Amino acid sequence: MARRAPNTALARLLVESGLNETQLARQVNRLAHEAGVATRYGQPSVSQWLSGTVPRAVARPLVAEVLARRLGRPVTPAELGFANPRTALPVSPTSYGRTVEELVDLVRSDMDPSRRGVISAGLYSVAQTIPGWPDIVGRMESVQTGYAHRIGMADVQAVSEMTERLSELDDRFGGQHARPMAAAFMANTVAPFLRADGPEEVRRAMLSAASFLCYLTGWMAVDEGLNGLAQRYYVKGLELAGASGDHLTYCHILRGMSVQAVDLGHGRSAARLADAAAAASPIATPRMRAFLAGQQAHSHAVEGDRRAALRNIAEAEAALDRADSQLNTFGGYNASTLAYHVAQVRYGTGDVPGSVQSLRLHFRLRDSTDSRRSRLRFGAMMAERQLEMGHLEAACASWHRVLDEYPDVHSGRVDERVARMGRLLGPFRSNRTARALGDRARELTA
Template sequence: MNDKLARLINEAGYSHKSFARAVRDTSSEAGTPIGCDHTSVSRWLNGVKPRADAAQVIVTTLSRALGRAVTLADAGLAAAERLPLDLGLSVPQAAEDGIETVSRLWQADLNEASVVLREQVNPAAWNEASLTWLLSPSITPAQVRDGRRVGQSDVQRFQATIGLFTQMDNRFGGGHARHALIQYLSSDAPQLLKGNFNETTGHILFSAVAEATLLAAWMSYDSGLHSLAQRYFIQALSLARAGDDRLLAASILDAMSHQATFMGRFREAANLAQAARQGTRGIATPTLTAHFLAMEARALARLGDARACDRVLSQAVTEFERRNPDNDPEWIRYFDDAELAAEFGHCLRDLGRPVNATQYATQCLGSIDGETYQRSDFFATMVLADAHLAAGDAEQACTVALKALRLGDQLRSSRCLAYVQEFSKRLAPAASSSALRGFQEEAIQFSLWQQIAYQ
């Protein structure tokens, strides 16, 4: 008996007949009609596993009815597939293989497969991915002629939906709606990618799904799921290649660099940022090039290479001063003066220059749109708190940190937690003073401080 499925059907208020009808309607909307009736539902409840496509339609139907993401595992329909340990860690050479790989990765994520959730990052995979792209930046997108017709309006609808997830990620952190994003990608993206489309639509479609998978990578990274995030980054790169979108592909390498720095792999991080710049020489906009340089500078600062970091930051400023936002891809237009100042703040803090770090962190705080980019505002505020602490002003550091904790109270982000943990360690030598005991009493009201206090 499949008790999990029975409970969900009952919770959604379906009878066997009405559930079969809802499943048929969902499959028809997707362009892949599934024939089922109340007898089919009885068989599923008795433990007979439906086909993979039918199982996906079942959970999509339940998700819509219940208003929340329902996975195959939730419905007792997860297949006991043996996943390779390296699933998603290499760039497929053909677009068809890329579709299959990313689809399996989405499903493994929904099934909470330990292979993708609990493994460690593989530094060699970053190097292999960047080399593959540099040597072969594009491939021909797949076309499955027997799939449903896919036009640009379908892609625009998909992009608009991903835009909503992007807004939630920026405001509430990757842990807020990550699962719902993966559910959406798993159910809708394969139908589009396997559809019937012309070359122009194909390029736009693959780029759109690459952006969506990049968002999945960022949200997984922000949730502390680093091996999974690495796999999503690599598959996003594969999809961008199929979309012949070199700028997006380079930005994905740039994002890999960000994760590598966070993971303490500073040399790999610098190499990835350099590869992004090298692979787009002559075609990247100044804004993009400035961002690639900023990511390289972050890695160099963590390495303690002040001379190289200063040189790269100077190059970033030179590029940034040439920018024209109207010429930038939509997804990089957020990178403005405030964001560049935030990057300087990070680098100068890590180089042990607290006075300069304070100046840049203060500069960016007044300019970041905290309503839209609440997490970015949090990061910049914590950098300012760190800088005050390093400059010997613990009380001012605590005042600023409280502002950050207030900003972060709605954020579900492992990265935000890491910033607070780092500040707490730096504060520890002075935290017992009477002047700072009040900070502890106020800080414990906020969720991020509670998480580190009770670890």
């Protein structure tokens, strides 16, 4: 480890965070465990860092992430004084060739059983750098092809149609089945297409198709609970969307990243991403506006900004009332989705009964475009909130409906909800209805 002058940058951020040296060390160890890394830092380690000793490479992003989560904003290792600006390699978010090569490495690692455990353990970071649209739009730097193949619009259409089929499998069975197929398709078919020659119009269309496939693969990784991996796919999707000039997909991915953040409880980061998606949106159709405003409302509710949440949900309701087309929202934003967002805003602002009421409305309004996985997730969510209200019998009935379909859906997020059900039912084992439900769940998950 190299020695430096006292690290005033780290000291300043430590004071800003309100953590002492022992607390920082403990949180770094806790975060390392979350990422599947073994560390045993204590107060002396932090004292050494403050004196100028640079921690091991594996620890630097962990320290940055602890402080980022504490402060509610991105914090980079360089900001902590852990990088030498004179020797650090420049990072350009605009290199199309670099983006393709990094995507190839990502999907090959995802497919490699010997490396899958490493990349799956990657940490979700609120400090992740998100490339802005002006920085990446339309950049088409050359990439060495080495392929004789020349792509056409038929190849683009093949990628788009395959992505649709993968999305249908994901909706029906969950990401645990569909994501390995998506990664293999990207590595074996899409990556060579991205390196191939072709007219500029075709290459841009292929970049756009690949961007949305990256988003879908990231969404599947979220469903498996592989949040760090998902984040990497999302960022590659943003870069490809910028390279192709596909502003709509760029905004859609930002919104998806906000959904991931809010589900993990990072309200401030989720709000930042949702607001960025809304601000960058080039298409102001009413349904698209509702699509973005609903996610803003949910994020601000989790963040604790009641005024912004209520303002955004009212905007989503008004926009959906004006909507007359499903175009430009990647499947649309409908009344059932709005009811779900209203439920989340109500819950985030302390109205638990109102949240359950809105979830019931959501289920009455659902149609064939809504996935089976979301039906199970939201059904379990409603049961948890019914239990929070003290309605044990109603909660058990809702959970039984979830278990009816549970064996057919392979989803990490649904698994997590069912596991949580078991923990929540623990205090009610003396109740016959709760005991029967718990016994049924154990049989299904054995």
